[in-house]
Amino acid sequence: MSKIIIIEDDIYLREELVTTFAKKEYSVSGISSFVTPEQEILDSEPDLAVLDINLPGKSGFELCKWLKARSDFPILILTARDTLSDELLALGLGADDFLTKPCHPERLLARVERLLQTYGKMRNIIQVGELTLDTDTYKVIWRNSHVILPETEGKILQILMEQHPSLVDKQDLFSSLWGGSEYVDENILQVNINRLRKSLDTLGLRDIIQTIRGQGYRLEVFRT
Amino acid sequence: MSKIIIIEDDIYLREELVTTFAKKEYSVSGISSFVTPEQEILDSEPDLAVLDINLPGKSGFELCKWLKARSDFPILILTARDTLSDELLALGLGADDFLTKPCHPERLLARVERLLQTYGKMRNIIQVGELTLDTDTYKVIWRNSHVILPETEGKILQILMEQHPSLVDKQDLFSSLWGGSEYVDENILQVNINRLRKSLDTLGLRDIIQTIRGQGYRLEVFRT
DNA sequence: GGTCTTTCTTACACCATCTGTAAGTATTAT
DNA sequence: ATAATACTTACAGATGGTGTAAGAAAGACC
Numbered sequence: 001m002s003k004i005i006i007i008e009d010d011i012y013l014r015e016e017l018v019t020t021f022a023k024k025e026y027s028v029s030g031i032s033s034f035v036t037p038e039q040e041i042l043d044s045e046p047d048l049a050v051l052d053i054n055l056p057g058k059s060g061f062e063l064c065k066w067l068k069a070r071s072d073f074p075i076l077i078l079t080a081r082d083t084l085s086d087e088l089l090a091l092g093l094g095a096d097d098f099l100t101k102p103c104h105p106e107r108l109l110a111r112v113e114r115l116l117q118t119y120g121k122m123r124n125i126i127q128v129g130e131l132t133l134d135t136d137t138y139k140v141i142w143r144n145s146h147v148i149l150p151e152t153e154g155k156i157l158q159i160l161m162e163q164h165p166s167l168v169d170k171q172d173l174f175s176s177l178w179g180g181s182e183y184v185d186e187n188i189l190q191v192n193i194n195r196l197r198k199s200l201d202t203l204g205l206r207d208i209i210q211t212i213r214g215q216g217y218r219l220e221v222f223r224t
Numbered sequence: 225m226s227k228i229i230i231i232e233d234d235i236y237l238r239e240e241l242v243t244t245f246a247k248k249e250y251s252v253s254g255i256s257s258f259v260t261p262e263q264e265i266l267d268s269e270p271d272l273a274v275l276d277i278n279l280p281g282k283s284g285f286e287l288c289k290w291l292k293a294r295s296d297f298p299i300l301i302l303t304a305r306d307t308l309s310d311e312l313l314a315l316g317l318g319a320d321d322f323l324t325k326p327c328h329p330e331r332l333l334a335r336v337e338r339l340l341q342t343y344g345k346m347r348n349i350i351q352v353g354e355l356t357l358d359t360d361t362y363k364v365i366w367r368n369s370h371v372i373l374p375e376t377e378g379k380i381l382q383i384l385m386e387q388h389p390s391l392v393d394k395q396d397l398f399s400s401l402w403g404g405s406e407y408v409d410e411n412i413l414q415v416n417i418n419r420l421r422k423s424l425d426t427l428g429l430r431d432i433i434q435t436i437r438g439q440g441y442r443l444e445v446f447r448t
Numbered sequence: 449g450g451t452c453t454t455t456c457t458t459a460c461a462c463c464a465t466c467t468g469t470a471a472g473t474a475t476t477a478t
Numbered sequence: 479a480t481a482a483t484a485c486t487t488a489c490a491g492a493t494g495g496t497g498t499a500a501g502a503a504a505g506a507c508c
Contacts, residue, residue: 084328087334088330091334091335091337091338092334095338096338096342097321104308106312107308107311107312110311110312110315110316111315114315118320118342120354121349121351121356121365122345122346122349123365123370125345130344132344132345134358134363136370136372137358137360137361137363137372139358139361141344146347146360148360148361150465151466151467152466152467184468184469185469185470187469187470187484188467188468188469190483190484190485190486191467191468191469191485191486191487192468193485194485194486194487195467211484213477213484214482214483374494374495374496375495375496376495376497408497408498409497409498409499411456411498411499412496412498414454414455414457415457415458415496415497415498416496416497417455417456418455418456418458419495435454435455435456437455437504437505437506438453
């Protein structure tokens with residue numbers, strides 16, 4: 001069954017939540033240390049996180065933003081802070097739902113259920129602005145159209161998106177793509193960048209890959 | 225920009241919602257006739273629907289269920305009915321969010337924005353129970369694993385899922401897959417069914433394709 | 449139980465696509 | 479102007495997907 005992680009410092013409420021989910025046959029765990037919760041959360045590879053805002057150390061807002069940039073499981077914010085601006089901030093940071101305490105367990109369960117169902121359809125999706133990439137199939141989605149890239153082009157785009165908005169060194173691309181093997185033609189990267197540009201051009205994405213002469217490539221920042 | 229459809233019988237509120245969304249550069253339209261709203265909604269191919277519950281004719285609940293079975297855009301329920309059981313019912317029928325009137329426009333906009341962002345990542349996804357298929361790439365997801373099918377196998381699975389839980393006639397499969405072309409070996413369907421079964425077996429999905437001797441195939445109904 | 453029909457399984461060869469190599473052209477920096 | 483870097487196009491080998499073929503297994507019917 002799905003794995004849920006609870007990030008909540010009130011031990012009483014945390015245990016209550018754990019019990020609520022455990023009853024429904026979820027595999028559920030609570031975070032107890034708030035010194036460096038980030039890695040603990042990522043390492044547990046949850047299917048969903050229930051996140052409080054008022055935490056010792058990093059706030060739930062910061063945590064939400066940090067997690068959303070590095071993972072693709074849904075985050076449900078559950079907090080006593082019930083102002084509209086809190087909700088707008090949370091949703092703006094990528095939170096998937098926002099519920100206020102006290103929250104009826106059935107409502108929480110229903111919301112969690114819905115998120116799991118929605119996200120169950122999307123595994124291994126990364127996103128930069130409006131650009132979406134499925135890293136299993138290398139399907140690229142932008143606005144209302146899509147292309148399916150061959151493996152090499154897809155891997156290049158994946159690296160560019162993961163490093164966005166930083167520059168990606170040519171050497172990094174070489175070692176990621178052809179690292180283990182023996183010598184390959186220096187030109188191979190340019191050829192594949194060229195192919196990738198042509199593929200993306202069919203979506204109307206001209207010039208989103210910038211060349212930084214002598215160093216490497218990077219994704220152009222574009223309006224969202 | 226994204227296209228939103230408003231299904232709300234109170235003309236006053238409807239116009240207010242239309243204005244709210246229009247300001248944010250959404251392409252927005254309202255339903256005015258409630259005799260047969262279903263087809264009008266589908267035909268407009270919206271990216272999201274805002275749906276009231278208390279409607280003349282079919283209720284919003286029925287409409288939600290009907291639409292969810294035939295389309296894949298998100299549905300946000302916006303209603304004056306604020307009981308928990310209404311919310312649970314709506315979410316259970318597949319609604320993606322549930323807000324009660326009166327609702328602050330900013331909250332509504334933020335929720336809509338979030339849904340559009342989430343759904344923007346998932347184009348052309350169909351689902352039967354826990355089984356998910358991307359009909360562009362033929363990536364099949366089940367529980368925590370996935371396979372990418374070759375085109376022919378993927379098309380067969382797509383048809384079986386679209387017709388589920390009905391039986392699919394062998395002739396239908398033949399005409400869908402090899403319809404236009406000249407003669408093909410009768411055996412080709414059996415070979416590809418066999419290949420598809422083996423591919424799905426790598427997910428632990430043994431025997432989900434039933435053979436109906438003399439007629440065709442169908443997807444086994446399994447526990448969700 | 450025997451026989452006929454239908455379905456399943458495995459192997460093989462053709463074909464399309466992807467990939468790296470090569471060679472030549474264009475662009476940029478100094 | 480010249481050299482260095484980046485781009486473009488064409489080509490051939492490798493890979494994986496597809497239909498054909500032939501025989502084995504399973505089910506229906508008497």
